[in-house]
Amino acid sequence: MEVHMILPKLTIRDRTYEAPIIQGGMGVGVSRDMLAGTVAHEGCIGILSSACLDFLISHDLKKRYNAYDAMILEVQNARILSQGHGGIGVNIMVYLARDFDASVRGAVDAKADMIICGAGLPLQLPQVVGTTADIALIPIVSSVRALRLICARWAKKGRRPDAVVVEGPLAGGHLGFAYEDLTRSEHQLDAIFPPIKEFAMTNGDFPVIVAGGIYTHQDICDWITRGADGVQMGTRFLVTEESGASLLYKQAVIECTPEEIIVCHNRTCPPGSPSGMPFRTLTNAPMYAFGKFRRPFCNRGYVLQKDAEGSFSICAAKENSQQNFCICNGLLSSAGYAKDEQPLFTVGTNAHRVDRIVSTHELICELKGS
Ligand SMILES: Cc1cc2nc3c(=O)[nH]c(=O)nc-3n(C[C@H](O)[C@H](O)[C@H](O)COP(=O)(O)O)c2cc1C
Numbered sequence: 001m002e003v004h005m006i007l008p009k010l011t012i013r014d015r016t017y018e019a020p021i022i023q024g025g026m027g028v029g030v031s032r033d034m035l036a037g038t039v040a041h042e043g044c045i046g047i048l049s050s051a052c053l054d055f056l057i058s059h060d061l062k063k064r065y066n067a068y069d070a071m072i073l074e075v076q077n078a079r080i081l082s083q084g085h086g087g088i089g090v091n092i093m094v095y096l097a098r099d100f101d102a103s104v105r106g107a108v109d110a111k112a113d114m115i116i117c118g119a120g121l122p123l124q125l126p127q128v129v130g131t132t133a134d135i136a137l138i139p140i141v142s143s144v145r146a147l148r149l150i151c152a153r154w155a156k157k158g159r160r161p162d163a164v165v166v167e168g169p170l171a172g173g174h175l176g177f178a179y180e181d182l183t184r185s186e187h188q189l190d191a192i193f194p195p196i197k198e199f200a201m202t203n204g205d206f207p208v209i210v211a212g213g214i215y216t217h218q219d220i221c222d223w224i225t226r227g228a229d230g231v232q233m234g235t236r237f238l239v240t241e242e243s244g245a246s247l248l249y250k251q252a253v254i255e256c257t258p259e260e261i262i263v264c265h266n267r268t269c270p271p272g273s274p275s276g277m278p279f280r281t282l283t284n285a286p287m288y289a290f291g292k293f294r295r296p297f298c299n300r301g302y303v304l305q306k307d308a309e310g311s312f313s314i315c316a317a318k319e320n321s322q323q324n325f326c327i328c329n330g331l332l333s334s335a336g337y338a339k340d341e342q343p344l345f346t347v348g349t350n351a352h353r354v355d356r357i358v359s360t361h362e363l364i365c366e367l368k369g370s
Contacts, residue, residue, distance in 0.1 A: 004369055007220060021039075021044040037082045047088075166193055189210060209232050236354070238351075261283075264288070284345075285334070300332070
């Protein structure tokens with residue numbers, strides 16, 4: 001049955017937002033200040049991506065910014081664009097370990113409303129944030145087991161999640177599942193949501209936000225009716241006027257067919273993300289189509305992991321370019337930077353339904369059903 005409703009407000013850590021819609025963080029360079037600030041201006045929550053932000057801002061302003069200063073500036077700019085409406089948050093991927101602490105501290109000091117952390121378990125987040133910061137901490141999980149683990153660890157630092165994002169396997173970007181589990185019924189959003197909602201209700205009753213494959217006002221109504229407190233959406237916001245994706249990227253999404261949306265993985269369907277996580281991409285992305293059998297141009301270091309001595313020196317893409325994309329340059333290129341590399345396009349499963357570039361205002365009106 002078709003449901004049409006006035007969407008409820010969403011309260012996270014004593015701040016109430018007009019509509020329960022979060023524009024998900026999209027790296028690299030897709031959810032910048034312009035997109036997040038405009039989403040917030042519409043009364044929703046706009047999420048900035050921390051990925052490669054120092055590079056993006058240094059390039060734009062032709063002056064060297066580190067990850068901390070870049071984050072401060074980006075939050076401030078988004079806040080100005082929001083004109084005090086809605087919420088401004090920051091998405092920081094755990095896998096981007098080298099810049100994790102600096103990005104978190106930047107978000108705290110710039111007084112972002114929230115930090116949303118995925119692509120790994122953000123077990124150390126409360127420690128980095130400190131005890132006095134008034135900022136909502138929101139993990140992204142794909143199982144109740146992961147949420148339990150996070151809650152147990154955070155409790156030792158006197159924190160619990162202010163909300164949780166439950167992301168199913170239809171989402172864009174990196175996916176929090178084993179490649180083999182992506183299509184199993186017990187891992188779909190429908191199945192993972194109920195135990196997480198129950199856990200949240202009995203552990204402080206924090207809001208549960210669903211993500212992955214949510215596309216229409218009707219989808220949002222369905223999830224609210226089923227007990228979700230809000231939704232996080234990526235693909236719809238990717239092809240807006242305010243998104244930082246290049247025109248080539250937006251056009252590729254508009255033109256793609258369902259068959260061109262695949263999940264790559266470095267072990268099972270190489271090349272994949274150096275993170276080892278499954279990664280949804282378009283086969284018509286130039287880097288996927290033409291670049292997969294050559295050595296990637298790899299010089300950024302955003303995905304470096306620690307070696308035995310504790311220095312960030314290991315890049316999986318450099319070590320094995322047959323199995324791993326150089327994700328930094330490929331994604332930078334998809335936002336119009338690092339043009340020496342061919343772009344890599346990530347999307348959610350619904351990308352083939354996108355048929356034009358819309359303004360964020362128009363999209364949010366549609367999603368609100370207004
Ligand atoms: C282009 C793109 C980039 C993304 N980048 C990130 C990211 O950097 N960090 C993250 O946690 N999630 C990322 N995501 C996931 C989104 O934030 C969101 O949760 C997800 O796409 C929701 O599914 P949907 O695209 O079906 O709406 C990305 C998604 C897209 C489409």
